[in-house]
Amino acid sequence: METIAATGLVYAFSVSDSPNGLDWIRFAILVAGATIHIQLTQRQEERRRSRTKTVLIDLTAVWIFPAVLVIPVPLIVALVVIIRGQRWFTARRPAHNFVFSTISHSLAAAMAHLAFADLGPQDWTSLTIGGSLREFGLVVLTAAIYEAIQIIYVGGAIAAASTTRPNVTTILGSKADNVLEAVTTGLGAMTAILLVTMPPTVAIMAVVTVVFNRLAELDQLQSDVRTDPKTGLLNMRGWSESAERALSRTSRADDSLALLMIDLDHFKWINDTFGHPAGDDVLRAVAEALGQVTRPSDVVGRFGGEEFLVLLPDIDHTAAKLAAERVLHTIAALSIDSTDKRGDPTTISGRTTSIGVALHPRHGDTLEALLQAADSAVYDAKEGGRNQVRFADGSTRRPPPED
Numbered sequence: 570m571e572t573i574a575a576t577g578l579v580y581a582f583s584v585s586d587s588p589n590g591l592d593w594i595r596f597a598i599l600v601a602g603a604t605i606h607i608q609l610t611q612r613q614e615e616r617r618r619s620r621t622k623t624v625l626i627d628l629t630a631v632w633i634f635p636a637v638l639v640i641p642v643p644l645i646v647a648l649v650v651i652i653r654g655q656r657w658f659t660a661r662r663p664a665h666n667f668v669f670s671t672i673s674h675s676l677a678a679a680m681a682h683l684a685f686a687d688l689g690p691q692d693w694t695s696l697t698i699g700g701s702l703r704e705f706g707l708v709v710l711t712a713a714i715y716e717a718i719q720i721i722y723v724g725g726a727i728a729a730a731s732t733t734r735p736n737v738t739t740i741l742g743s744k745a746d747n748v749l750e751a752v753t754t755g756l757g758a759m760t761a762i763l764l765v766t767m768p769p770t771v772a773i774m775a776v777v778t779v780v781f782n783r784l785a786e787l788d789q790l791q792s793d794v795r796t797d798p799k800t801g802l803l804n805m806r807g808w809s810e811s812a813e814r815a816l817s818r819t820s821r822a823d824d825s826l827a828l829l830m831i832d833l834d835h836f837k838w839i840n841d842t843f844g845h846p847a848g849d850d851v852l853r854a855v856a857e858a859l860g861q862v863t864r865p866s867d868v869v870g871r872f873g874g875e876e877f878l879v880l881l882p883d884i885d886h887t888a889a890k891l892a893a894e895r896v897l898h899t900i901a902a903l904s905i906d907s908t909d910k911r912g913d914p915t916t917i918s919g920r921t922t923s924i925g926v927a928l929h930p931r932h933g934d935t936l937e938a939l940l941q942a943a944d945s946a947v948y949d950a951k952e953g954g955r956n957q958v959r960f961a962d963g964s965t966r967r968p969p970p971e972d
Contacts, residue, residue, distance in 0.1 A: 570669075570722065570725070570726055571668075571669065571672050574672045574673070574675075574676040574722070575672070577676050577679070577680060578642075578646065578672075578675060578676060578679055581642045581679035581680065581682070581683055582642055582643060582646075582679075584683065585641045585642035585643065585679075585682070585683070586641045587641065587643075588640070588641050588643060588644050592639075592640045592641060592644055593644070594768070595639055595640050595764055595768070596636070596640055596644040596647070596648060598764060598768055598771050599632050599635060599636055599640075599648055599760075599764070599771075600648060600651055601775075602632055602760070602771050602772070602774060602775045602778075603629065603631075603632035603648070603651070603652050603655075604651075604655065605775040605779075606628075606629075606631070606632070606775055606778040606779060606782070607629075607652065607655045607656065608655070609779045610778075610779055610782040610783070627656070627670075628749075628753050628778065628781065628782055629652050629656070629674075630715075630750065630753040630754045630756075630757050631753055631756045631757045631760055631774065631778050631781075632648065632652060632757065632760065632778075633645075633648065633649060633652065633674060633678055633757065634678075634712065634715060634754050634757025634758060634760075634761070635757050635758070635760040635761035635764055636648050636649075636678065636682075637678050637681045637682045637685065637711060637715060637757075638682075638685060638690075638708065638711065638758070638761040639761050639764055639765055641682070642679045642682055642683070645675070645678045645679060645682055646675045646678070646679060649671060649674045649675045649678060650671060650675075652674075653667055653670060653671040653674065669726070670723075673719055673722045673723050674719070676718060676722060677714075677715050677716075677718035677719045677722065678715065680714065680718055681711050681712075681714045681715035681718065682711075684710075684711060684714050685707060685708075685711040688707050688710070688711075690704060690707055691703075691704060693762065693765045693766060694765065694766055708758050708761075712754045712755075712758065715754065716750065716751075716754065753781075756774065756777065756778070756781070759774070760774045797870070797871040799849055799852055799853065799871075800852050800853055800855075800856035800871050801853075801856060802856050802859070802860075802869055802870050802871045802877070803868070803869065803870035803871070804870065804871060805870065805871070805872060805873065807870065808868060808869075808870025808871075808872075808878055808880075809936065811868045811870075811880075812828075812868050812870075812878075812880045812936055813936055815866075815868055815880055815882050816880075816929065816935075816936055816939075818882070819882055819883070819929060820929075820934070824882070824883055825883070825884065825885055825928060825929055825930070825931075826880060826881055826882045826883065826884060826928070826929045827880075827881040827884050827888075827889035827892070827926055827927070827928050827929070828878065828879070828880055828881070828926070828927045828928075828929070828939045828940065828942075828943045829878065829879040829880075829881065829889075829892070829893055829896065829924055829925070829926055829943065830872065830876060830877075830878055830924065830925040830926075830927075830940070830943035830944055830946070830947050831855075831859075831876065831877040831878070831879065831896060831900075831922055831923075831924050832875060832876050832922060832923045832924070832925075832947050832950075832951070833851070833855065833875040833876075833900075833920060833922055834920070834921040834922055834923055834951075834955045834956060835921075835955075836848065836851070836874070836875035839851055839917065839920075842909075843907060843908070843909045843910060843915060843917065844908070844909065844910040846907070846908060847907040847908060847909065847915070847917060850905055850906075850907040850917070851905055851907070851917055851920065852871075852875070854903050854905045855877065855900055855903070856869075856871070856877070858896075858899050858900055858903060859877060859879060859896065861899070862892075862895050862896055862899050863879055863881075863892075864881075866882055866883070867879055867880060867881050867882070868880040868882075876947075878940075878943075879892075879896070886928060886931075886960075889926055889928060890926070890958065890960075893924045893926050893958040894958055896922070896924060897921075897922055897924055897956070897957075897958060900920060900921075900922050901919065901920065901921055901922070901956075903917075903918060903920065904916055904917075904918045905917040905918065921955055921956035922956070923947050923950035923951045923955050923956070923957065923959070924946075924947070924950060924957070924958045924959070925942075925943040925944060925945065925946025925947035925948075925949070925950060925958075925959055925960075925961065926943060926946060926958060926959070926960045926961065927939045927940075927942035927943040927946065927960075927961040928960070928961070931961075931962070932961040932962065942961035943961060945961060946959045946960055946961045947959070
């Protein structure tokens with residue numbers, strides 16, 4: 570992939586304009602702004618990187634994207650190298666990771682610049698209202714190209730290198746991460762406008778980026794407080810907050826909902842037989858499976874240990890039974906690649922679950938009452954032989970026999 574990118578960069582250099590004096594001045598301003606941003610947020614960035622387990626959305630698009638719009642390719646690549654070089658000292662990660670990320674940023678920026686130049690941008694200092702609308706559309710399109718190239722390049726590499734089946738969050742980051750990236754790119758567009766029309770005011774963006782970096786860290790901290798580190802699902806605190814809101818909406822609408830409590834059968838046997846890392850792999854696989862078989866409106870979380878919770882709004886008894894059975898069969902069908910106690914590859918499969926189901930308002934009108942009812946149903950399922958769905962009123966639903 571780096572070879573392909575290098576070929577693209579050689580082409581971009583060959584067709585790009587040569588820098589003039591104004592380009593060098595703008596380049597120097599962007600370098601100064603980026604350096605202030607990076608140096609003043611070094612500790613914050615170190616903390617963000619140490620807590621991030623998937624893709625990290627870098628905030629340096631505030632400085633790279635304006636370069637895409639206003640300076641030629643050689644200076645764009647030089648800016649990326651300077652920024653990434655400073656970030657390397659902050660992150661303290663293997664150098665080859667930063668070589669790859671530097672190439673990906675350079676390729677995306679260079680190609681987006683060529684696309685923007687081919688679209689025929691006008692002089693921003695003399696735009697009419699109609700012209701400004703056209704330029705706004707060009708900037709949005711260029712931003713889309715810039716982001717798309719990074720997604721394809723970086724996401725493709727992560728997917729190709731993954732030893733397990735990658736998911737969207739692992740490859741692209743979460744929805745919040747990508748909203749952050751979009752906002753950062755938007756700030757980059759504003760920086761470009763300031764750079765062209767009133768260069769000294771770019772200093773304001775340096776201050777804005779420092780504050781924005783801090784806000785990104787606070788948002789990540791808030792997310793960490795609500796998220797289970799092993800599975801990426803909501804922890805009990807985060808799940809309870811979301812479930813309470815869903816329950817409140819259901820009560821106001823005089824509607825129904827269901828609560829599934831999912832307990833993995835004989836989970837201790839997995840830890841004792843294969844080791845705790847294998848147990849963690851099973852938990853992560855189950856969490857991913859729950860994300861695949863539930864709706865966006867469902868609230869999925871880890872209750873603790875080997876137990877999970879799923880709140881299903883706007884659902885009746887029959888649909889809740891079908892949803893619980895779907896979870897039961899999906900987990901049973903998992904084939905999980907892991908390691909044994911010696912570190913040798915192994916596959917864990919055929920795991921069963923005991924699922925307790927409580928319905929609102931039939932089994933309780935508060936979250937605490939529903940949790941108690943579902944927990945009691947889980948114990949009924951285990952005492953009844955495990956590998957089954959049991960409702961809080963004592964009804965049971967065993968899986969159909971295999972063909």
